[in-house]
Amino acid sequence: MPRPPLPPRLDAFLAKPNAAVIATVRPDGAPVTVATWYDWEDGRALVNMDASRRRNEHMRADPRVSLTVMSTPNWGSHVSLQGRVVEWIDDVDLRDIDRLAIRYFGQPYPFRDDPRVSAWIEIDLWHAWRPEDIKD
Amino acid sequence: MPRPPLPPRLDAFLAKPNAAVIATVRPDGAPVTVATWYDWEDGRALVNMDASRRRNEHMRADPRVSLTVMSTPNWGSHVSLQGRVVEWIDDVDLRDIDRLAIRYFGQPYPFRDDPRVSAWIEIDLWHAWRPEDIKD
Numbered sequence: 621m622p623r624p625p626l627p628p629r630l631d632a633f634l635a636k637p638n639a640a641v642i643a644t645v646r647p648d649g650a651p652v653t654v655a656t657w658y659d660w661e662d663g664r665a666l667v668n669m670d671a672s673r674r675r676n677e678h679m680r681a682d683p684r685v686s687l688t689v690m691s692t693p694n695w696g697s698h699v700s701l702q703g704r705v706v707e708w709i710d711d712v713d714l715r716d717i718d719r720l721a722i723r724y725f726g727q728p729y730p731f732r733d734d735p736r737v738s739a740w741i742e743i744d745l746w747h748a749w750r751p752e753d754i755k756d
Numbered sequence: 757m758p759r760p761p762l763p764p765r766l767d768a769f770l771a772k773p774n775a776a777v778i779a780t781v782r783p784d785g786a787p788v789t790v791a792t793w794y795d796w797e798d799g800r801a802l803v804n805m806d807a808s809r810r811r812n813e814h815m816r817a818d819p820r821v822s823l824t825v826m827s828t829p830n831w832g833s834h835v836s837l838q839g840r841v842v843e844w845i846d847d848v849d850l851r852d853i854d855r856l857a858i859r860y861f862g863q864p865y866p867f868r869d870d871p872r873v874s875a876w877i878e879i880d881l882w883h884a885w886r887p888e889d890i891k892d
Binding site for chain 1: 775777778779780781785786787788789790791793818820821822823824826831832834836838883885
């Protein structure tokens with residue numbers, strides 16, 4: 621699998637609000653996947669979650685994650701990123717989840733009561749499947 | 757997270773040819789994700805891969821996997837399944853990959869030269885996110 625940086629066309633693809641799934645590992649080593657919003661900036665991925673989610677604990681215990689970002693409607697064409705959380709941010713003013721909600725839905729995040737955290741993911745390896753079908 | 761069986765409506769959802777991402781773990785414990793075709797039968801998931809893929813080796817070394825199956829077009833609504841590969845089958849006549857290709861594209865798999873293997877996944881835990889948005 622190649623190392624970053626990604627080719628400009630795939631970098632442009634990742635900058636769009638695509639469907640994505642993130643995997644973390646449980647303390648016992650089993651993988652856990654969940655669909656996720658993400659943003660892409662300077663070759664790093666931003667994700668955001670409810671501070672009470674177990675995924676949050678898993679990522680703090682083992683920062684290694686994998687993110688698969690899918691093309692639409694040809695979701696089989698995808699870019700997968702393996703990396704590590706390198707920065708945690710308490711999203712006290714919900715700025716990051718608003719950023720993601722606006723990116724995906726054009727409006728701020730509607731649920732404002734629960735504390736949230738952001739994680740920035742640095743990419744170690746990437747892989748593209750049928751990248752010729754990915755529109756940039 | 758609940759244990760199987762899944763409610764009939766989610767079982768019916770999984771039976772449809774949805775977008776999916778599977779996570780396996782590398783020998784060093786890092787998660788690896790990739791978009792995948794799957795089929796769903798009697799509460800188990802079928803996946804199929806090129807016999808030479810590293811994912812295949814990973815799954816044989818550690819059979820624990822996680823599968824996230826997404827709704828369309830509301831991909832944020834999803835069902836995630838945590839389980840283990842309980843059966844490996846050499847797909848010598850390409851019957852299983854044809855089954856998946858026909859399920860997703862209505863025709864047999866076009867690449868017939870490389871050996872392929874199938875894995876049946878038994879589900880230990882499942883989780884649904886916004887299941888009310890999932891159409892069965």
